[in-house]
Amino acid sequence: MTTALEVDFAPEAGQQVVHRRNWGAWLLSFACLAGVALILNAGISARIMDMERFLGYLFSEQVLIGARNALFLGTLALAIACGVGLVIALMRVSGNPVLAGIAATYVYFFRGTPMLIQLLFWFNAVPIMFDTITLAIPFTDIVLFQQPTTKVVTPFVAALIGLSLAEAGYMSEIIRAGIQAVDQGQRSAARAIGMTQGQVLHRVVIPQAGRIILPAAGNQYIMMLKSTSLASAIGYLELLRITTDIYSSNFLVVELLAVAAVWYLVMTAFATGIQSTLERLFPHR
Template sequence: MATVVPASRDLGAATTLPIIRRRQWGSWILGGLAVAFVATVIWGGIRSRILDLEIIGIYLFHPAIVAGAVNALVLGTLALAISSVIGLFSALMRLSGNPILVALSATYVYLFRGTPMLIQLVFWFNAVPTMFPTITLSLPFLPGPLFETPTTVVVTPFLAALAGLSLAEGPI
């Protein structure tokens, strides 16, 4: 279906020429080559039994894999929600005009953007329980602690990943 436009405004004539779109053969050829390459690699893996479709089918729906996928979805969703709140407060601190809040927000963004994600996750899971072996909650007017537990009981792998992902994604 061609769209017609006047050939010239000077002549005032009703002469019209069809607009013909140029074919993008290069992108089609490159796309076809990419699909052929991927298909060749997959076919080679299947033919050499490196990719065994029966084994892939068995393990793809293994309960451990499904549980891991569910945990990843839950962790990602919670981290996204928490990091959105952290990002909002960080932005509000930056825009507040208070030099202390601006400096705190800038430092937080600088530290968490500049540190690789893997380092942050290792920090939350390994370094925090090492630095703080117990978590103690006490009030000055009561004898003894209200709550005391080893940090490794509180900082589970899920909670460490949630803290690391939320704090790392907050300033972005």
């Protein structure tokens, strides 16, 4: 049965339906392609990069070590940040004004100061504040560990602490948003059948919040992998530091920076693949 609306808009015999073209989108596409072609042509004409030297350094042992160090540091820092961020997020939603205030202050401080300043602080200021790091059993003379702070707070340790604590400020807000996105009715139903607050969090809230925050957490992982380049400022041998040391001696600046960019793209592609796989395994709904 044909409705009156369909009859009014039905084309007559012999007529052809012509769809309106979005000329604005096409013009923008051509403009973008022309811009990319112009930049590539300028680079090729200026011969800013020696492709043979670029390919020679792309898989060199030193560069691969830097990429491995950056991947290890970024992954471990994000794992620690997720744990600390979860604690901070639970403090924010606990309802306790003291805990919520402490958590809010933590987020404000670590999100409000640049990561580079935090890394420099951990590497330079902490050894001045504390001469030694001692681990002992309370109320006894038994010392389990005692070392000068300069030996403990290495560039890797300082970078790991700085990146982890800074990223925890961002992850806590992501986790808090995921927790608050879980329907309040499910929590009430779980408490109605006798679940404790801890069981509600463990069995109802956190599993659902984890699915909700996956895209944002994947994005933070990508950001963290790139933020490992800040560790070059304190001497940690990650990707940017190694490429910088190489081109400071042979002056192949563009080639080495291009090598670093390629490996950062590889790492972000790896992180994107993990994110996509997890989102397929644990869909939001």
